[in-house]
Amino acid sequence: MRCAVILAGGSGTRLWPASRRLRPKQFLALGGAESLLAATARRLRAAAGEPMVVTAAEHAALAAAELPGATVIAEPCPRNTAAALGLAAVYALARDPDAVLGVFPADHHIGDEAAFGVAIERAFAAAAQADVIVTIGLRPTRPDTGFGYLELGEPRPDLGPEVRTVTRFVEKPDLVTARAYVVGGRHRWNGGMFFVRATRLLAELARSLPATAAGMATIAAALKDGGAAAAAATAAVYPGLPSISIDHGVMEHARDVVAVTGELGWSDVGSWAAVAELTAPDARGNAVVGDAVIVDGGGNLVVTDPGTVVALVGVSGLAVVRSGDAVLVLPLDRAQDVRAAVDALAAAGLDRAR
Helix, strand or coil: CEEEEEEECCCCCCCCCCCECCECHHHCCCCCCCCHHHHHHHHHHHHHCCCEEEEEHHHHHHHHHHCCCCEEEEECCCCHHHHHHHHHHHHHHHHCCCCEEEEEECCCEECCHHHHHHHHHHHHHHHHHCCCEEEEEECCCCCCCCCCEEEEEEECHHHCCCEEEEEEEECCCCHHHHHHHHHHCCEEEEEEEEEEEHHHHHHHHHHHCHHHHHHHHHHHHHHCCCHHHHHHHHHHHHHHCCCCCHHHHHHCCCCCEEEEEECCCEECCCCHHHHHHHCCCCCCCCEEECEEEEECCCCCEEEECCCCEEEEECCCCEEEEEECCEEEEEEHHHHHHHHHHHHHHHHCCCCCCC
16 A cells, blocks of 8 residues: 655744744645645645645644545654654554555645656655665756755666665755766755655664654554554653654665656745745746735745735845735845744744744
8 A cells, every 4th residue: 555644744934924833834825826735735646545644733733624635643742754754654554564655745846746746656666666765866956055965876777767776865065065966967856755665664763763663663552542542652652752854863874775866846945035936927037926016126026915915116136025913024045044033033022933
């Protein structure tokens, strides 16, 4: 059985003020009419049916409302992606001992959905065929220092077309190194998508993160007595688990890792600059989400809530975001500095993170 797992536990601030702790980025409609979470689920249904969503307890109701057919698993506290995927593996194995997981972030954008469908079909097939961990390797379009990279080795035609061995993971290189990766052609962006048999994932946790594996064994035993028992066991053991990503905790140490390569029109929608890239511009390069007028200005991004309006006159290169009880204005080329505003508001007693 294929089991699509959507990781929806994030509560980041890079898209503040639209993204806040009680309604983070994955529940927002950015670059389309549907939320990022709903778009992710829609893309997966053809390949793997209704998804399983792992999210924070405070967002479980939101996730269930967005995806009424999905299985929603609530984390009692954040413990990063290794623990979240352990939970998903335990629940998937309770349904099918041969479950193959496909793991997807909830908050990414895919521009070429046909190519995405081909890539995940190949990845699911490879993970089911052999005892390998499969990733999706995305061709880098720029020397980005904010992404992890995969270094590719030899082709694996026995596992299908466009499958290559992964020789190592590289986490967020410096600019000189990232430029060499783009020119060299042997590296791909790591888009955070993984495909693996649930039994293999739990075995990797036992080898690299034994405390996490022990916690998952306790939850698995409780799950045999029903969902309420499993929820109680999760609440008891989860806070004591190490907080570590699946990349650092497992993938960097695992053997037999391969990548399906592709160009999917992928974006992590990681900043307001990325939102601008996903929004069709006007003749002067202005991108607008909502109602706005821009007079004598170019290269701006304006995002505003329904029922509100924003006007810009004589300015260029700005991001102006009006959401709820807050407004953000900053140069678009400093979109990665939103966290500085959030921290300054908190220090001034004007916290608007909720």
